[in-house]
Amino acid sequence: MTDSNFLPKPSIGRRQALALSGAFLLSPLAQKLGVSGIAKAEAAEQKTITITDELGREVTLKAPIKAVYPDLWYQTEIVRAIGAGDTIVAIDQTSNPKKNTANKDYFAKFASLPDAGNFNGPNWETIAASGAEVFFTRRNAPWQDAVEKLKPFGIEVVVVSTWDPKVLRAQLPNIGKIFGAEKGAADLAQLYDDIDKVLTDHLKGVEPKKVYFENNADFVTSLPGSGWHDTIVLGGGKNIFGDITIANTGSASVHTYTVDPVEIINRNPDVIIHNGIDGQAAGYAPWDQELLAGQAERIVNRPGWNAIQAVQNKNVFVFSNFFFSALGKQIGALAVAKWLYPDRLADVDVDAYFARWLKAQGIEPRPVADYAYKLGA
Structure with missing residues (x-):
């Protein structure tokens, strides 16, 4: 059948x-x-x-x-x-x-x-x-x-x-x-709320930085209605394509929306955040830092991209979805805030919150550094 x-x-x-x-x-x-x-x-x-x-x-x-x-x-x-x-x-x-x-x-x-x-x-x-x-x-x-x-x-x-x-x-x-499992759900809610308080306290009064988010393919971004967009906003950023809306937020298009590369240059993001490396599955196993670095280099070497503020200031990040999407992407929102405003969040240890999530999974903690890379770091 x-x-x-x-x-x-x-x-x-x-x-x-x-x-x-x-x-x-x-x-x-x-x-x-x-x-x-x-x-x-x-x-x-x-x-x-x-x-x-x-x-x-x-x-x-x-x-x-x-x-x-x-x-x-x-x-x-x-x-x-x-x-x-x-x-x-x-x-x-x-x-x-x-x-x-x-x-x-x-x-x-x-x-x-x-x-x-x-x-x-x-x-x-x-x-x-x-x-x-x-x-x-x-x-x-x-x-x-x-x-x-x-x-x-x-x-x-x-x-x-x-x-x-x-x-x-x-x-x-x-x-x-x-x-x-009310207690287990309440414990997760507490972890979420603890992160939410960190974001609220540390991002008060910030002028949102412009962010270009790229979803595991060249010139493919995410729009309002996707969790990816929410992480940018929750992390104190402004999605440069946040003005594009699609009525059906259940559509895959809000997660993978193709944009004109020239328009990305014109909108001149302060920070570029790229999810994934083509062909590599996200998972608990640490990612090869050379592969992450190679993806970052391919991004900055695109024609005309040397005019973008994010490229000039080396504010380009590549990450594995495994860590970023933890707790409904709330861990990702905290990482975004740390990447965008390192001085404001200097006392915030993202690893500590990620470890609480992995403990709930019954898995040994691993650092975010196993799954993320910053250009030139």
């Missing part, structure tokens, strides 16, 4: 129910719990709750849930960080340590789980058979398809874009309720 014709009928017949029960008994959750464990889990007290997700959708479910499919590594990280990693019963390709070897240690615990494949077009059968109770997804995902295809199997769809800093902070209490 292919994804295209996987369209369950509105109600589950006896045959479908038996098939689903059989699939669940073979699922990683069932194998992990064993028969007696399943009975114990089913007997655990669950209460019906209704939460309002990011899109304003009211979702009613039994909580705490015991099985979830997070559809992207951002989602996987948040579930694990609040202490609910054991509820993950299937993963997408970005959370599969066998496919993303840069994360072979970071996501090692999930290596044996079924992989539903591409996060923009997952294998719905794999998700349905996993025993998941919730499809935990983002606004720029095929969530409408998920509602249609997974509802007959009793799988609820919760939309929380965990790559969006403001959305993540607003939804952390709901995430905690869903998983019965």
